[in-house]
Amino acid sequence: MDRFRMIFQYFQSNSESVMNGICGLLALASVKMYTCFDFSCPCLPWYNMAYGLGIMFVPPVALFLCGLILNRQSLVMLEEWKRPQGHRKKDLAVIRYMCSSIMQRAMVAPVVWIIVTLLDGKCLICAFSGSVDPEKFVGFANASPVQVQQLLAKVPCKDDELMRNNTFRKAVSRYLRCWSQALGWSVLLILIVAAFLARWLRPCFNQATLLQARHWSNYIDIEQKIFEETCCEHSRLFAHKCILHFFESMRQEIKLHSFSLPREGEGDEGEEDILQGITDQEQVNKLLKMWYYERPPLDVSQVTQR
Numbered sequence: 001m002d003r004f005r006m007i008f009q010y011f012q013s014n015s016e017s018v019m020n021g022i023c024g025l026l027a028l029a030s031v032k033m034y035t036c037f038d039f040s041c042p043c044l045p046w047y048n049m050a051y052g053l054g055i056m057f058v059p060p061v062a063l064f065l066c067g068l069i070l071n072r073q074s075l076v077m078l079e080e081w082k083r084p085q086g087h088r089k090k091d092l093a094v095i096r097y098m099c100s101s102i103m104q105r106a107m108v109a110p111v112v113w114i115i116v117t118l119l120d121g122k123c124l125i126c127a128f129s130g131s132v133d134p135e136k137f138v139g140f141a142n143a144s145p146v147q148v149q150q151l152l153a154k155v156p157c158k159d160d161e162l163m164r165n166n167t168f169r170k171a172v173s174r175y176l177r178c179w180s181q182a183l184g185w186s187v188l189l190i191l192i193v194a195a196f197l198a199r200w201l202r203p204c205f206n207q208a209t210l211l212q213a214r215h216w217s218n219y220i221d222i223e224q225k226i227f228e229e230t231c232c233e234h235s236r237l238f239a240h241k242c243i244l245h246f247f248e249s250m251r252q253e254i255k256l257h258s259f260s261l262p263r264e265g266e267g268d269e270g271e272e273d274i275l276q277g278i279t280d281q282e283q284v285n286k287l288l289k290m291w292y293y294e295r296p297p298l299d300v301s302q303v304t305q306r
Contacts, residue, residue: 019105022070026109030063034116041126041156045149048156052127056117060110067106074102076221086294094220097213111191118184121177122156128176129155136175137168219298227291237275238284 042051068074077098080090117123130152154160155172202210278284 019071019073023067023105023108026063026067026070027112030059030109030113031116033059034113034120039122039126041122043154043157043160045130045153048130048153049127052123052125056114056123056127060113063109063113064106067109068102071102071105073098073217073221074106076224077102079224080220083295084293087297088295091213091216093209093213094216097210098217098220101217111187115184115188118180118187121180124180124183125173125176126156129153129172132172132175137171231288234275234278234284238278241275241279 037055039055041048077095080098081095083090130149132152134148134152151168152172155169155176158169158173278287
């Protein structure tokens, strides 16, 4: 149990590491979902493009939203952006840093999905088989425009009896797959170059501002966690005190049934330290309201002097 507790505390205190792991799992899940997905193009002139582009771009939107939902910092960033200023001013640089970090992690899985679909080529062949120029390929000389569109729409369906032995189907499919793979490798190369430049050009900018934004974004996350933990501890002790007061009126009945209650004042000192005089519902509601509307300034010098 101690080992599991240490692992849980590590993940709880390292949100950045947790989110990197979640982004990696989402990326692997996107690849696994695509490989397990049974892609079957409708092979109809008016539906191929909608189906192919839908498979290419709709799942990335869902994966992007999953990345935002699973990222705890997205909620923290929204709360920091929407909260009243109160006694603590809001730093837009910190909010921009948090937003950039959240978007970068949430975009990993969608980009992986799009790159995998482009390298595979099935989606692009299905979507754009009816858009190729038939004059570039042989086999359409004696066909009417309507027949040409029907034949091009059936290019992704290699199991169709009319298309199984046609040479132009393989030519069109090979042509579109080459374009799809070239586009996929180009997107991958652009992303790698962009990541390389961002990595190596970052020291050329103001590092102090970046360190400040990163520090205070981590602080906001940790502060929210500690506040929630303190509220849970206060709620537990408050409930404990309320239950003891409830059973206090039943002391005689409890004695008859051989139960023992702690004596009055026993253990109260440690609980009072955490309760800090907050002993009724109105005080708790007022405290939570003050925390939201009048967030205290980031200055502990007065507490240190006390």
